[in-house]
Every structure is written in structure tokens, then in C-alpha cells.
Amino acid sequence: MIEIDGFDTRILAFLQDDAAVTNQQLGERIGLSASQVSRRRQRLEESGVLRRYRADIDPASVGFTVVAFVGVALDAHSRQNARRFKDLVRGLPEVQEAHVMTGDMDYLLKVVVRDLAALAGFINEELLPHDSVRNVxxxxxxxxxxxxxxxxFPAAM
Known part of the structure; x- marks a missing residue:
């Protein structure tokens, strides 16, 4: 874990709002030179604080009209079974988020698909047949x- 100061926090807040902002623009907004912003940004990237940059695409506008939250209970609670399920989830592009949960379900998945038929196929052909899964x-x-x-973050100044 690295130390994050006020300048780093402001950089992160601005990047979170617009990842395409240049170092020059960031510097002007927070009172640092472009080279100082560049060094800080590189440090945040190398340390893993800044994990990635990506486009924010509206799912419905490109045909992904169904968002579902899928609770999964494992068949057995062992490291091997959890590892098999983790490997399965990482290979499924429909899964946008996957969380280990407390309570009556072991995992909660956020799934995005084109339609209800695709959701049915995802559940019936990908999740339920997997030997690590008990129910969905x-x-x-x-x-x-x-x-x-x-x-x-506090509002960027």
C-alpha cells in the first residue's frame, strides 16, 4: 500500500470522472506541473491503485438489455471447489462483477446479457452444469x- 496525499486524491477523483484528461489538464486543475502529475500518475499505476483505463459503454445501446444479479451456492465448501468456481467465473464474459458473500449464498454475480434467453442459457448451460455449483x-x-x-472521494476542487 502506498501513501496517498491530497494531490493524489485529487488526481484520482479527476481521472475517475474523465480518464482521458491529459497530465497538462490535470496539472492546471490541481496546481501541479504536467511532469509532476505524470510521475504521480505513473506511481499510482505501478502500485496498482490505478488498475486500468476504459471506456464507459451504455450496455443497452449496444444490445445488452438484461442485467441480472445471480446468487450462487457452492456444492461443497472446500478450497478446491472455490478455486474451480473462481476459474469458471473469470472465464465468463457475461459476469461484470463477482463477490464472495456472507449469508445463504456464497457468491453474488452481476451478469449482463442481450436478452432473457441469453440469461437462461447462461444459467442453464454455464453455471448449473458446473460441478462446483449446488444452486443458483x-x-x-x-x-x-x-x-x-x-x-x-471528496469533490475535486
Whole structure:
């Protein structure tokens, strides 16, 4: 873990809002030179604080109209079974997020697919047949009220 100061926090807040911002633009906004911003940005990237840059694509506009949250209970609670399930999930492009949970389900998956038939196929052909899985419960999102995935940094000045 690296030490994050106020300048780093402001850099992260601005990048979170617009990852295409240049070092020059960032520097102007936070009061550092472009080279200082570049060094800090590189340090944040190398340390893993900045994990990646990507485009934020509206799923529905490119045909992915169904968002579902899928709870999965494992058949057996062993390291080997958990590892097999983790390997399965990492290879499924429909899975946008996967979380280990407490309570009556072991994992919660956020899944994005084109339609209900694709969701049925995903559950019935990918998840349920896998020998690590005991059962699956899904809930379909009817409407997304918020989907920004922004960390709650103080407002960038």
C-alpha cells in the first residue's frame, strides 16, 4: 500500500470522472506541473491503485438489455471447489462483477446479457452444469437507477 496525499486524491477523483484528461489538464486543475502529475500518475499505476483505463459503454445501446444479479451456492465448501468456481467465473464474459458473500449464498454475480434467453442459457448451460455449483438464484434488474462505480472521494476542487 502506498501513501496517498491530497494531490493524489485529487488526481484520482479527476481521472475517475474523465480518464482521458491529459497530465497538462490535470496539472492546471490541481496546481501541479504536467511532469509532476505524470510521475504521480505513473506511481499510482505501478502500485496498482490505478488498475486500468476504459471506456464507459451504455450496455443497452449496444444490445445488452438484461442485467441480472445471480446468487450462487457452492456444492461443497472446500478450497478446491472455490478455486474451480473462481476459474469458471473469470472465464465468463457475461459476469461484470463477482463477490464472495456472507449469508445463504456464497457468491453474488452481476451478469449482463442481450436478452432473457441469453440469461437462461447462461444459467442453464454455464453455471448449473458446473460441478462446483449446488444452486443458483437470479433476480433481474427492472431499471438501473445508478451505475457510475465512482469512489466517494471528496469533490475535486
Amino acid at each position: 438464484r437470479s433476480s433481474i434488474a427492472m431499471e438501473t437507477l445508478k451505475d457510475d462505480n465512482l469512489l466517494p
